[in-house]
Amino acid sequence: MNKLIEAKDLNVNYGEEKVLIDVSFTIYENDFIGLVGENGSGKTTLVKALLGIIPSTSGSINFIGNKNKMTIGYLPQILVTGNIKFPALVHEIVGLGLLGNKKYPKKITKTDMEKIEDTLTKVGAIDLKNKRIGDLSGGQQQKVLLARALVNNPNLLVLDEPTSALDPKAREEIFDIIDKVNKMGTAILLVSHDVQSLMKRAKKIMLIDRKILYYGLSQDFNQNSY
Structure with missing residues (x-):
């Protein structure tokens, strides 16, 4: 190994x-x-x-x-929040995991969206793709944050x-x-x-x-x- x-x-x-x-x-x-x-x-x-x-x-x-x-994916120690006013959508949150490798202007491409959807599927959260993260339960939020750490295939x-x-x-x-x-x-x-x-x-x-x-x-x- x-x-x-x-x-x-x-x-x-x-x-x-x-x-x-x-x-x-x-x-x-x-x-x-x-x-x-x-x-x-x-x-x-x-x-x-x-x-x-x-x-x-x-x-x-x-x-x-x-x-x-x-490459290293990182999920820090975060208190799960129920801030229902937080406007970011789940696919936008996961997409943040891809932006570190991009040059300006930083945009989510069709290929990026395919990676985002594949990763959300991997963590069992594809049905949450277009929901606001503030509307999710603690367990759902953590799945999304886990997907963000995984989307770059670390x-x-x-x-x-x-x-x-x-x-x-x-x-x-x-x-x-x-x-x-x-x-x-x-x-x-x-x-x-x-x-x-x-x-x-x-x-x-x-x-x-x-x-x-x-x-x-x-x-x-x-x-x-x-």
Whole structure:
């Protein structure tokens, strides 16, 4: 299996505070990694460092192969909102995931719309294409945001607590979609407090508390250590 990303001796400080200490790991094609840890353990910091949102203090993050062809989809930790006045339509929200690769003027083309519709179908939300996102339930909104992260066919999909604001039924639906996406060939890095669901679905578990305490197969992970 080919490597996608390799992090070595990664350190991140916020001022004088050490948030990540000597973190090293490798992400492979088709990996499904559940990232767990207590609040304040550095999970979101690790995700943001991986994505280049925040700088590392030292260490390295290497994208294996051609970095320009390496794409990452990202679903940040967002509180689901019921703002019914928000006017954007679902297909417009998903289309935002395509605009990063476009030169000005940025327009949604016929080919783009086909990608948007294919991705909405993949997440089970094609019937929502022309609805306002503010009119949708929390679970429906999260499907749309997941489609936005997927529309560019990323090599790696990174999700930060994607089910935390959802009811149990919607939570299972989102996990099912993520599982299906992984089986179709996209690597997954998923931050969650729902260790039980991760143990059922993720191939690997990464437990951190500033340092990596465990990184290995899910079946070998001792839940009592979390």
